[in-house]
Every structure is written in C-alpha cells, then in structure tokens.
Amino acid sequence: MARMLLIAASAAAILSSATATAAVLVVRSSGPSAGAYPPGKALPDDHVLKLKPSDTVILLDSRGTRTVQGPGSFSVSASAAPAAAVRTAGTSARRVRLGAVRGTATRSVWQADLGRSGNVCVANPADLGLWRADSSAEASVTLTDAGSGNKADVKFAPGQSIAPWPAGLPATSGTKVNVTGLSAPTTLTLRVLTPLPTGLEGMAQGLIRANCEAQLDVLIDTFSAHSEG
Known part of the structure; x- marks a missing residue:
C-alpha cells in the first residue's frame, strides 16, 4: 500500500512539475521550422528555439508576447532572449480581457x-x-x-x-x-x-x-x- 502511495505521489509531482514549467505558448509560427512549433504548443521556460532562416515564432505568456526570428538559437524566456531578436510587451490580464x-x-x-x-x-x-x-x-x-x-x-x-x-x-x-x-x-x-x-x-x-x-x-x-x- 505504501509503495502504491509513493508511486502515485511521484506521478503527481512529475505532472505538477511539467505543468508548471510549460508556461510559454506558441501562438503563431511560419517558415521551415513551423512544423516543430505549431500554434498551441506549450514550451517550458528553459526551452531553446532552434530556428532557421525565414523562421518566425510568436510566443505568449503572462508577461506578454515575443516575436522571435531566425536563424539562431533563442531561449523562450523573455529575460534570457537576445534583445535584437525578441520584441516584448507586458500586458495585464484586465487589459487583455477588455x-x-x-x-x-x-x-x-x-x-x-x-x-x-x-x-x-x-x-x-x-x-x-x-x-x-x-x-x-x-x-x-x-x-x-x-x-x-x-x-x-x-x-x-x-x-x-x-x-x-x-x-x-x-x-x-x-x-x-x-x-x-x-x-x-x-x-x-x-x-x-x-x-x-x-x-x-x-x-x-x-x-x-x-x-x-x-x-x-x-x-x-x-x-x-x-x-x-
């Protein structure tokens, strides 16, 4: 019984961790890598986008949107992404709702x-x-x-x-x-x-x-x- 509870607790922890880290959402994508980043795909904060020439990916999270253009490798985290490749605008929940x-x-x-x-x-x-x-x-x-x-x-x-x-x-x-x-x-x-x-x-x-x-x-x-x- 204790083993079953331990397994269930471990599974719940893994699921909770995965849900917590998948905090960035792809809302638009185009270019050669669009198939790897379809709209609706959730990415963890530590994910690195590997983009080719002509690639464009628009990301959304609670901080705003970021438009990332290839070629290059870019962190999906707003704070870690190169400023030249990422445009960020923060927007409150109330502003978006209205x-x-x-x-x-x-x-x-x-x-x-x-x-x-x-x-x-x-x-x-x-x-x-x-x-x-x-x-x-x-x-x-x-x-x-x-x-x-x-x-x-x-x-x-x-x-x-x-x-x-x-x-x-x-x-x-x-x-x-x-x-x-x-x-x-x-x-x-x-x-x-x-x-x-x-x-x-x-x-x-x-x-x-x-x-x-x-x-x-x-x-x-x-x-x-x-x-x-």
Missing part, C-alpha cells in the same frame, strides 16, 4: 469582425459584440441565421465601429450567420468555448483550438502593440 484601445473605441477579443469570414469564439454570449474595420460612414448591416433564416439589422453611425450582438439571434455554438451590408458579404460560424478559458494562455489555447483566427490576431496585437510596462 481589449486594446483603438482611438476612442475599445476593441475586444470577444467582438466578431464583420468583414472577415471564419469562426467566432464566444466565452459569454452576453459579452459578444460586433466590430467593423471602416467606420468612416454610416452603415446598415444585416445578419441572417443561415439555419433558421431569422434576420437582424444593425445600424452603425459615422465613426461607430462597435455594436452589441443583436438579441434576436441567439449566440449558440455551430450557428452560421451571413453578414451583408459592408463592402463584401461574409459568414461567421459561432463556437461557444466550454469550459471557459482561464488565464491568458488558456484564452489563447481556446482560440487556437476553435480556429478563431481573427480573434487570435486581436489578442496577439493587443499584447505586442500596447504595453503597460
């Missing part, structure tokens, strides 16, 4: 980009919003549930880039929504995240697994372009 400031509007990860077809991750349906890139003129956008045919019109005033998700269209997983009224029609596919992601790395992992590319771009941009010291 989104990056764009002029007078706040862009959130949980806003659907109306001009870009693809998956839209939903953490809390009550927080789901809409965003348009060009807010120079007023616009009337129609959202149509591809399954039920239900429609909802959303009005944007000049200078307005953000609007709430229409209450008439339930934000359920798998729903396809056709968007018309902007420069080109798009289709959004809703993906409700369950369980809810926790922490910055958990949020990024959720977006990667659900293939919510537009929102992952917002998350990366928030980290890399806006520093809170």
Whole structure:
C-alpha cells in the first residue's frame, strides 16, 4: 500500500512539475521550422528555439508576447532572449480581457469582425459584440441565421465601429450567420468555448483550438502593440 502511495505521489509531482514549467505558448509560427512549433504548443521556460532562416515564432505568456526570428538559437524566456531578436510587451490580464484601445473605441477579443469570414469564439454570449474595420460612414448591416433564416439589422453611425450582438439571434455554438451590408458579404460560424478559458494562455489555447483566427490576431496585437510596462 505504501509503495502504491509513493508511486502515485511521484506521478503527481512529475505532472505538477511539467505543468508548471510549460508556461510559454506558441501562438503563431511560419517558415521551415513551423512544423516543430505549431500554434498551441506549450514550451517550458528553459526551452531553446532552434530556428532557421525565414523562421518566425510568436510566443505568449503572462508577461506578454515575443516575436522571435531566425536563424539562431533563442531561449523562450523573455529575460534570457537576445534583445535584437525578441520584441516584448507586458500586458495585464484586465487589459487583455477588455481589449486594446483603438482611438476612442475599445476593441475586444470577444467582438466578431464583420468583414472577415471564419469562426467566432464566444466565452459569454452576453459579452459578444460586433466590430467593423471602416467606420468612416454610416452603415446598415444585416445578419441572417443561415439555419433558421431569422434576420437582424444593425445600424452603425459615422465613426461607430462597435455594436452589441443583436438579441434576436441567439449566440449558440455551430450557428452560421451571413453578414451583408459592408463592402463584401461574409459568414461567421459561432463556437461557444466550454469550459471557459482561464488565464491568458488558456484564452489563447481556446482560440487556437476553435480556429478563431481573427480573434487570435486581436489578442496577439493587443499584447505586442500596447504595453503597460
């Protein structure tokens, strides 16, 4: 019995240690070594990236994002990485949850980009919003549930880039929504995240697994372009 308890305790310690050290997440990669560093791959703090020419890897952890470009060998730790090869921006959990400031509007990860077809991750349906890139003129956008045919019109005033998700269209997983009224029609596919992601790395992992590319771009941009010291 004592031997079984010792084995169980050892296994738990190993698992806990592995979880604690896998603190850096790959969120983007391109180039010859991209297959070795796919988005969503967790790396321990002491891992060394061995990159070839044309390789680019974007890393994320609680301290911010770091863009690493080859060729060369680079520590994934922000403090150990060569300054010339790594760009770091620290961002608090609260700032990321709210989104990056764009002029007078706040862009959130949980806003659907109306001009870009693809998956839209939903953490809390009550927080789901809409965003348009060009807010120079007023616009009337129609959202149509591809399954039920239900429609909802959303009005944007000049200078307005953000609007709430229409209450008439339930934000359920798998729903396809056709968007018309902007420069080109798009289709959004809703993906409700369950369980809810926790922490910055958990949020990024959720977006990667659900293939919510537009929102992952917002998350990366928030980290890399806006520093809170």
